[in-house]
Amino acid sequence: MSNANLAPIPELYVSHDSAQKLKAEASGLISHDLSPRQICDLELLMNGGFNPLRGFLSEEDYNSVVENMRLADGALWPMPITLDVSEKFAEGLEIGQDIALRDQEGVILATMTVTDRWTPNKSREAEMVFGADDDAHPAVNYLHNSAGKVYLGGPITGIQQPVHYDFKARRDTPNEMRAYFRKLGWRKIVAFQTRNPLHRAHQELTFRAAREAQANLLIHPVVGMTKPGDVDHFTRVRCYEAVLDKYPAATTSMSLLNLAMRMAGPREAVWHGLIRKNHGCTHFIVGRDHAGPGKNSAGDDFYGPYDAQELFRAHEAEMGIEMVDFKHMVWVEDRAQYEPMDEIQDKDSVTILNISGTELRRRLREGLEIPEWFSFPAVVNELRRRYPPRNQQGFTVFFTGFSGSGKSTIANALLTKLMEMGGRPVTLLDGDIVRKNLSSELGFSKEHRDLNIRRIGYVASEITKNGGIAICAPIAPYTTTRRAVREDVEQFGAFIEVHVATSIEECERRDRKGLYKMAREGKIKEFTGISDPYEVPENPELRVETENVDVDNCAHQVLLKLESMGLISATGSF
Ligand code: PPS
Numbered sequence: 190m191s192n193a194n195l196a197p198i199p200e201l202y203v204s205h206d207s208a209q210k211l212k213a214e215a216s217g218l219i220s221h222d223l224s225p226r227q228i229c230d231l232e233l234l235m236n237g238g239f240n241p242l243r244g245f246l247s248e249e250d251y252n253s254v255v256e257n258m259r260l261a262d263g264a265l266w267p268m269p270i271t272l273d274v275s276e277k278f279a280e281g282l283e284i285g286q287d288i289a290l291r292d293q294e295g296v297i298l299a300t301m302t303v304t305d306r307w308t309p310n311k312s313r314e315a316e317m318v319f320g321a322d323d324d325a326h327p328a329v330n331y332l333h334n335s336a337g338k339v340y341l342g343g344p345i346t347g348i349q350q351p352v353h354y355d356f357k358a359r360r361d362t363p364n365e366m367r368a369y370f371r372k373l374g375w376r377k378i379v380a381f382q383t384r385n386p387l388h389r390a391h392q393e394l395t396f397r398a399a400r401e402a403q404a405n406l407l408i409h410p411v412v413g414m415t416k417p418g419d420v421d422h423f424t425r426v427r428c429y430e431a432v433l434d435k436y437p438a439a440t441t442s443m444s445l446l447n448l449a450m451r452m453a454g455p456r457e458a459v460w461h462g463l464i465r466k467n468h469g470c471t472h473f474i475v476g477r478d479h480a481g482p483g484k485n486s487a488g489d490d491f492y493g494p495y496d497a498q499e500l501f502r503a504h505e506a507e508m509g510i511e512m513v514d515f516k517h518m519v520w521v522e523d524r525a526q527y528e529p530m531d532e533i534q535d536k537d538s539v540t541i542l543n544i545s546g547t548e549l550r551r552r553l554r555e556g557l558e559i560p561e562w563f564s565f566p567a568v569v570n571e572l573r574r575r576y577p578p579r580n581q582q583g584f585t586v587f588f589t590g591f592s593g594s595g596k597s598t599i600a601n602a603l604l605t606k607l608m609e610m611g612g613r614p615v616t617l618l619d620g621d622i623v624r625k626n627l628s629s630e631l632g633f634s635k636e637h638r639d640l641n642i643r644r645i646g647y648v649a650s651e652i653t654k655n656g657g658i659a660i661c662a663p664i665a666p667y668t669t670t671r672r673a674v675r676e677d678v679e680q681f682g683a684f685i686e687v688h689v690a691t692s693i694e695e696c697e698r699r700d701r702k703g704l705y706k707m708a709r710e711g712k713i714k715e716f717t718g719i720s721d722p723y724e725v726p727e728n729p730e731l732r733v734e735t736e737n738v739d740v741d742n743c744a745h746q747v748l749l750k751l752e753s754m755g756l757i758s759a760t761g762s763f
Contacts, residue, residue, distance in 0.1 A: 192371075192376070194367070194378075194466065194469050194470070194471055194509075195367045195370055195371045195376075195469050196367070197364050197367060197368075198237040198240050198363055198364060198367070198467055199237055199240060200235060200236055200237045200347065200362070200364065201234060201235045201236075201237075201243065201244075201299070201344075201345050201346065201347040202235055202236075202347035202348070202349075203346055203347065203348065208347075208348045208349060211300065211346065211348055212297055212348050212349075215287075215289040215297045215300050215348070216289070216297065218287055218288055218289040218300065219281065219282065219286070219288050219289070220288060220289035220290070220291050220297070221272070221274060221278065221288055221289070221290055221291070221341075222291050222292075222293065222295075223290055223291065223292060223293070223298070224335075225293070225414065225449070226331070226413075226414055226449040227272060227273075227290075228292055228293075228298070228351050229413035229414060229447050229448060229449035230245075230270050230449060231290060231298060231299060231345070231351070232350060232351050232447050233447070233448060233464065234270065234345055234347075235298075235299060235345060235347035235350065236347075236350065236362040236363060236364070237362065237363045237364060237467055238362070238363050238446075238448075238464050238467050238468065239270060239464070239467070240363070240467045241260070241264055241266075242260075242266070242270060243344050243345065244301060244302075244342065244343050244344035244345040245270060245271055245272035245301065245340075245341065245342050245343065245345070246260075246269055246270055246271055246340075246342050247261075247304055247305040247342040247343070248305040248307045248340075248342060249261045249305075250266075250342070251269050251271060251307075251309065251340065251342065254266055254267070254268070254269050255269055255313065255314050255317045255318060256317060258456065258459070265459070265463070265504055265507055265508065266460075266463070267318075267453075267456040267457075267459045267460045267463075268318070268451060268453065268456060268457070268460040269314060269318060271309070271340045271342070272301070272340060272341045272342065273336040273337040273338075273339070273340055274337040274339055274340075274341055275337045275338065275339070276337070276338050276339055278337070278339075279306055279337075279339035279341065282303055282306065282341070283303075284303060284304065284305075284306065285302065285303065285304070286302070286303050287300050287301065287302050287303075288300065288301055288303060288341075290345075292351055292352070296349070296352065297348055297349075298347070298348055298349055298350070298351060299345050299346060299347050299348050300345070300346045300348070301341070301343045301344065301345050301346075302343045302344055302346075303341050303342075303343045304342055304343040304344070305340075305341065305342035305343060306339060306340070306341050306342075307339070307340055307342075308338060308339055308340075309340050311332050311333060311336075314332060315329040315332055315333075318451075318453060318456060319332075319451070319453050319456075319482075319491070320453075320454070320491050320492060321485060321491060323485050323486050323491075324486070324669075325482075325483075325484065325485050325486040326452070326482045326485065326491060327416060327417055327451075327452050327482055327483075328451040328452055328453060328482070330672075334669050334673070350362075351447070353447070355423065355426075356412070356426050356445055359426065359443065359444060359445045360444070360445050360447065361444045361445075361468075363467045363468045363469065366407070366444060366468040366469045366470075367468070367469035369442070370405075370469050373405075373439075375404075375405045376471075377402060377403060377404035377405065377471045377472065378404055378405050378406070378407050378469060378470045378471055378472065379395075379398050379399050379402045379404040379405070379406055379407070379470065379471070379472035379473065379474060379513055380407045380409045380465040380468070380470040380472070380473050380474070381395045381398070381406065381407065381408050381409060381474045382409055382410075382411065382446075382461050382465070382473070382474070382479075382480075383408070383409075383410045383411070384410065384411050384415035384416065384419055384425075384450065385419070385420065385425070385546070386420055386424070386425050386428040386429075386564075386568055386571075386572060387408070387428065387429055387432045387568070388563055388564040388565070388568065389520075389527060389562065389563060389564055389565065390518040390519070390520075390527055390543075390563075391518075392432055392435055392436070393518050393527040394474075394515060394516050394518045394527075394529075395408065395441075395474065396436060396437075397516065397518075397529070398472075398474050398513045398515075398516075399440065399441070401513060402471075402472045402511070402513055404471065404472055405440055405441065405442070406436065406440060406441040406442070407441075407442050407443070407444060407465075407468075407470055408429060408433075408441065408442070408443040408444075409443075409444055409445075409446050409465065409468070409470075410422075410425060410426070410429060410443070410445060410446065411446050411447075411448045411450055412425075412426065412445045412446065412447055413446070413447040413448045413449045413450070414448075414449040414450060415450050416450070416452055416482070416483070417676045417679065417680065418676075418679055418680070420572070420575065421575070421680070422445075424571055424572065424574075424575040426445065427571045428567075428568045428571045428572070429443055430443075431565060431567035431568050431571065432565060432567075432568060435565065444468075446464070446468075448464065450480060451480075452480050452481065452482035452483075453480060453482075454478070454479065454480055454481055454482065454491060454492035454496055454497050455479075455492060455496045455497045455499070455500035455501075456500070457479065457480035457497070458475050458479040458480060458497035458498070458500060458501045459500055459501055459504055459508070461473065461479075461480070462475075462501060462508050462510045462512070463508060463510070465510060466508060466509055466510040470510060471510060471511065472510065472511045472512070472513050473501075473510050473511070473512055473513065474512075474513045474514075474515055475497055475498050475501050475512050475513070475514060475515060476497075476514075476515030477494045477495065477515060477517065478490070478492070478494045478497070479497035479498070479515075480497065498512065498514055516529035516530070516531070516532075517529065517530040517531070518530070519533075519541045519542065519543045520541070520542040520543065520562045520563070521533065521539050521540070521541055521542075522539070522540040522541070522542055522562075523539040523540055524539070525562070542562065542563075544559075544560075544563050549563075550576075553572055553573065553576040553578075554576065554578060554579040554755060555578060555579065555755060556577075556578035578755075579683070579754070579755040579756055580755060580756060580757060580758045581613075581656070582653075582656065582682045582683070582756070583613070583652060583653035583654060583655060583656045583657050583658065583659075583681060583682040584653055584658055584659075584678075584682045584683040584684070584685065584751075584756050585649040585650070585652070585653050585658075585659040585660075585661065585678045585682065585683070585684050585685065586600075586603065586658070586659070586660045586661070586685045586687060586747060586751075587649070587661045587665070587671070587674065587675075587678075587684060587685065587686050587687065588600050588660070588661065588662040588663075588687045588689055589663070589664065589665040589666075589671060589686065589687070589688055589689070589726060589729075590664070590688060590689030590690065590691060591664065591689075591691060591693055591696045591717055591718045591723060592664060592696065592702075592704060592705075592716075592717055592718070593691075593696040593697075593699050593700065593701050593702065593704070593705070594689040594690075594691035594696055594735065595689050595691055595735040595740065595743065596619075596620070596662040596663075596664075596689045597619050597620065597621070597662050598740050599662075599687075599689060599733070599735075599740055599743045599744050599747070600617055600619060600660050600661075600662040601617065601619075602740050602741060602743070602744035603660055603744045603747050603748070604617045604660055606744055606745075606748060607658055607660075607757075610757065613656060613657055613658050614652075614656075614657040614658070615657065615658040615659075615660065616648075616652055616657060616658070616659050616660070617660045617662070618645050618648060618649060618659060618660065618661045618662070618663075619661075619662045619663075620662055620663040620664060623641065623644070623645055623663065624641065627641075627644050627645075627648070628640070628641045628644060632715075633714075633715045633716075633717075633721065634715065635667065638664075638665075638666065638667070638670070639667065639670045641663065642663060642665050642667075642670045642671070642674060643670065643673065643674070643677075645661050645663055645665075645674065646661075646673065646674030646677045646678065647677065649661055649674065649677070649678055650674075650677040650678045650680065650681055653678050653681040653682040653683075653684075654680075654681035654682070659678075661674075664717050664723070666717050666721070666722055666723040666724060667722075667724055668724045668726070668727075671686065671726065683754060683756055684730075685730040685731065685747075685750060685751065685754070685756075686726055686729040686730050686731075687729060687730065687731045687732075687733060687747060687750075688725070688726045688729040688731070688732045688733070689733055689735060689743075690725075690732050690733065690734055690735075691734075691735045691736065692736070693718040693719075693723075695735075695736055696718065697718075697719075704716065705719065708720060730750060730754075731746065731747060731750045733746055733747070
């Protein structure tokens with residue numbers, strides 16, 4: 190049998206001595222500070238995980254990848270790996286110039302010779318790569334709202350790997366994986382990609398996949414960037430470690446992959462396959478809705494449930510890695526074992542059990558039982574440690590509305606009521622207080638408002654992470670910024686957006702601070718609702734009307750909402 194899958198593959202690193210020299214030289218170059226996603230991409234470029242790429246895509250390769258899923262030379266490559274930068278940074282560069290690529294602490298990881306600079310058509314990229322130009326897709330949202338406007342392309346010279354302080358022994362480069370397989374004499378290896386904790390069904394299906402392919406198994410979870418809202422990788426890796434000894438000894442290995450996922454479904458499945466081939470694997474498990482991004486803004490799925498399997502199947506021969514399709518495993522209570530749903534002949538006469546991801550989250554949130562047939566006690570323990578019942582978790586209440594709409598007043602009433610209940614620390618981040626203490630240098634341009642709101646979001650997410658309650662009350666006029674804050678917070682706890690829906694006419698009539706009068710007279714510029722936009726929240730958790738309703742009642746509506754979400758308990762205490 191040929192062992193091409195286990196021969197070393199090219200990396201982009203220079204030798205240790207050259208790296209020291211290059212590092213010293215590179216300190217004089219113009220440098221780009223890489224974003225977390227770019228660091229993930231760079232690591233896999235440098236270590237051969239993205240072989241045959243030799244750097245961030247050139248314009249020609251980019252266009253070809255977007256349009257045809259192929260590099261300009263025809264090689265299959267489904268995902269644009271691009272170095273996005275700001276217009277300002279791009280303008281200062283010459284074509285042919287070398288730049289230094291630094292991590293977030295300023296360490297130089299690589300240099301890049303800039304051969305290409307262009308302004309991409311992001312809507313086209315979204316349509317072609319992600320299937321729709323819809324911001325509900327996390328990668329499309331990233332593309333439009335986080336990525337820089339200009340792309341740079343060019344070959345990379347690798348100086349050093351990004352530094353990881355966690356789970357060092359569990360991280361392997363493609364060549365380390367290949368050497369490991371060679372050492373153990375593994376010839377056929379089936380890889381399992383995951384961004385979720387493993388439960389018994391996964392264990393059973395991966396075990397079966399390996400048996401079917403007569404292969405060894407590599408559990409290859411992504412620890413770079415996954416879908417916003419996923420279980421953090423620290424918790425997940427502890428869960429994986431707890432499951433490893435449930436596999437027959439010496440058949441299974443686990444390694445962590447520092448990939449930044451895009452949730453691009455079919456294209457992502459092909460990309461994942463190529464990455465696993467580069468890691469020396471011969472088989473790859475593709476499931477229903479592989480790397481699915483969730484619902485689009487119309488509430489429908491972005492991709493069909495088997496689109497990923499179809500696209501993979503269509504390119505399998507060319508890719509050089511075989512697909513093992515994922516079986517939907519269910520618990521057959523009568524036989525006390527997992528079986529693939531499509532192989533059960535007596536469906537009508539047996540009891541079939543399954544707990545969905547949503548149901549699992551509900552049980553964790555509400556502190557309900559999670560049966561042993563579903564998961565391993567050690568895994569459940571880890572998850573419970575990470576997700577205490579909802580009424581013990583931190584959360585953020587985010588009021589938004591016009592100046593003078595009543596945000597601060599209601600927020601203050603809510604603060605007092607929550608303090609009266611006790612149990613969790615509560616912090617009020619009122620618009621005026623924040624502007625005084627955190628944002629005193631900022632004005633009211635869109636850029637400054639966004640910065641102000643992102644700061645509030647950052648503090649609120651920290652409070653939420655640490656089990657406290659953050660109440661925010663800025664105007665926060667822009668939808669995308671509010672969404673960014675929601676994403677920051679939802680990694681750690683619930684985010685409750687409350688639109689204080691007082692009309693602009695009513696706010697102006699009240700004019701508590703006399704600001705509307707000044708805005709009308711042109712003495713205050715860019716005044717929200719008068720000379721500056723306010724984008725009304727479309728789907729806030731709660732909308733409160735303040736006209737003819739007293740403050741106490743408004744705050745009470747928020748409390749009822751918190752109670753209905755299980756964040757505070759019905760008895761009034763936490
Ligand atoms: S933002 O858009 O969310 O960053 O605004 P915020 O930090 O909440 O600050 C709003 C308070 O600043 C006062 N103020 C203005 N508001 C809107 N537009 C302009 N140009 C402006 N200039 C000053 C105003 O008192 C707001 O306070 P609130 O508490 O909302 O009434």
